[in-house]
Amino acid sequence: MAINTANLFWGRHCSTSYSPTTGRWQKPFGYDNGTKALTSRKEMPHSYWIIPRFGSLILPLILLAIISSVSAAQLPAVASFAGNAQHTAIYQVPSQNLNTIHWSTTIDFNNSGAQAHYGAPLISSANTVIVPVKTANNGFQVEAFDGATGGAKYTLSTDYVLPSHGWIPVYQPTLASGPFGTRLYYGGAGGTIYYIDNPDSSAHGAAVRKVFYTSLSNYLANAAGFNSSIFVNTPITADSSGNIFFGFRVQGTAPAPLSTTQSGFARIDASGNASYVLAGNAANDSNIGRDSHNSAPALSYEETTLYVVVKSSSTQYYGYLLGLDSSTLTTKYKVFLKDPRNGNNAAILDDSTASPTVAPDGDIYFGIMSNPDNGSRGFLLRFSSELSVQKVPGGFGWDYTAAIVPATMVSSYSGVSSYLIFSKYNNYVSADGNGVNKIALLDPNATQIDPHPSAKGLVEMREVFTVLGPTPDEEFYSSSYPYAVREWCINTAAVNPPTNSIFTPSEDGHLYRWNLVTNSLSQVASLSPGIGEPYVPTVIGPDGTVYTLNGGTLFALGNLNGVDVALSSSVPDTRSVIAGQSLIFTAAVTNTGASGFTPSGTVTFRDLTYQNLTPITTTLASNVALDSNGQATVHTSSLTAGGPFLGNHFITATYNGDGNFSGGSVTLIQKVHASASTTTVTSSPNPSGPG
Secondary structure: OOOOHHHHHOOOHHHOEEEOOOOEEEOOOOOOOOOOOOOOHHHOOHHHOOHHHHOOOHHHHHHHHHHHHOOOOOOOOEOOOOOOOOOOOEOOOOOOOOOEEEEEEEOEOOOOOOOEOOOOOEEOOOOEEEEEEEOOOOOEEEEEEEOOOOOEEEEEEOOOOOOOOOOEOOOOOEEEEEOOEEEEEEEOHHHOEEEEEOOOOOOOOOOEEEOOOOOHHHHHHOHHHHHOOEEEOOOOEEOOOOOEEEEEEEOOOOOOOOOOOOOEEEEEOOOOOEEEEEHHHHHOOOOEEEEOOOOOOEEOOOOOEEEEEEEEOOOOOOEEEEEEEOOOOOEEEEEEOEOOOOOOEOEOOOOOOOOOEEOOOOOEEEEEEOOOOOOOOOEEEEEOOOOOOEEEEEOOOOOOOOEEEEHHHOOOOOOOOOEEEEEEEOOOOOOOOOOOOEEEEEEEEEEEEOOOOOOOOOEEEEEEEEEEOOOEOOOOOOOOOOOOEOOEOEEEOEEEHHHOEEEEEEOOOEEEEEEOOOOEEEEEEEOOOOOOOOOEEEEEOOOOOEEEEEOOEEEEEEOOOOEEEEEEEOOOOOOOOEOOOOEEEEEEEEEOOOOOOOOOOEEEEEEEEEEOOEEEEEEEEEEEEOOOOOEEEEEEOOOOOEOOEOOEEEEEEEEOOOOOOOOEEEEEEEEOEOOOOOOOOOOOOOOOOOO
């Protein structure tokens, strides 16, 4: 199949792999060779102490309920990277369906081929969508849009300068709420921060620059010196009082009064007062000199602890996860980061966006790269809030921030955990993996043995569900890798409890809804031809619009206007169907407007699957008339699996419209297996004991 070379201008994050031998990321064909939560009881008010006495599951449930009950009028719908200061990626407004693209906008005006990360859109409670955009000269600007219409509101220019990098670092503003109302903070040159008030209005406040290490006048007197040595290099995180936190990178020696070669972390309060701490001082380790590109600071639920990552200036295989006092930036907790298989120093990579996640029970999750390689998967480390107890890790950590999934979203789950972990779960062929790229739902309190040959019996979080990528990987699919599929290109997903769904994009150019009740990819939206996609975030706005990034473009997706077109399978679960099994697909067309008419007309059903790498489209039924309930069905037992067919079927129902309703379509994935599996359990007496 021909490859669209235009799409190769994206650095193909999704098939690059890290080489510990060379210290570089390996690129596939088509590129140049350039290197391009609550913490402890002692911190809690005494009135809270009674909660854990009733069982360890109650507090997480209460915190999840608190998160769920926050009014959209109180906080922005999407305030920061991964949705909030804990990076849980939970969005409580019911999402719309993935029927159509409402609007889109360019987020990169210089798709030069360099590998890149992109900032997440921010969305105010008034549905203003704020988008960080890379300009033609590799600078950045911030654009604001009306979320409902996509109409442009304003553009903010910046003088932001990128630090030295491999993959282009993320540029991530934040929305903050405080005594000033709503404020937008965004990075500037020289480690400075700009803000505007009233960001919902085209007549917003004037941009104000804040400097964390000196006065504005001193900065302006030596702007060139500061701009060439100090760089904001992480997303900005805000607390509920309007204080902000961010990491900064120092290159060379920063001019006085900073006068250091060390990077660190800064805090600017709601009144503009600033403080900072250097990385080595925070770790109390002279080997430490840097923060890590792209790694967003995370706040505990009571906002007294700030979790950050520091590392050596000379090697990425030496670093700590720290818990800082969020008021003073003094160090409260620290833990040295190790590969859980062997105790080797973990890798903390500037090319990763992995950031700490604070779970409802206060535990901290952070993704590291392995040492040595394990299919470029890395591991998701888990610690107690004081970082004093390391718990069972997850089987993937590279360039991913863990998302929290309330266990109530999974009706079939019967374990003890109050929340589960959603994880990217790729297994990269270009390293030492097999190309069986998945997404996974993990139980943090149940275990399994890591199957990778390098794991040597490592106990890790148990998989509750996994879903294989639907599209074969035309770069690696072969007799050597017969199950190689396109990767899941995410660094944080969108978890939507009201619909029991998780939204995640793939390198194949589609956005998928994973329905956790049916364990199915129940909706699919086509965005681009795919190939060469970066790892990107997905978010949900206050009106349920789903936003994702693909091919240098931000897409806003949702319902059709005035009519709903839905599609369901009689056996939706990805684990259940075998070839030859009879299936019923039902399309339902509903009036969602105020016309009072009932939709009529017909529906056509089509199936797209792949024979090896060749797409095969089959019409299952044409022009099936809607019945009196607005439904049309098709029966089939002909969906293929086995041999050259991986068994992933894109089933599309297209409503042709009538005199009162426009047409529309919806797509789902029907997974079909070549054959069923059987499991046999046997037992025998223990020969070492009596009986």
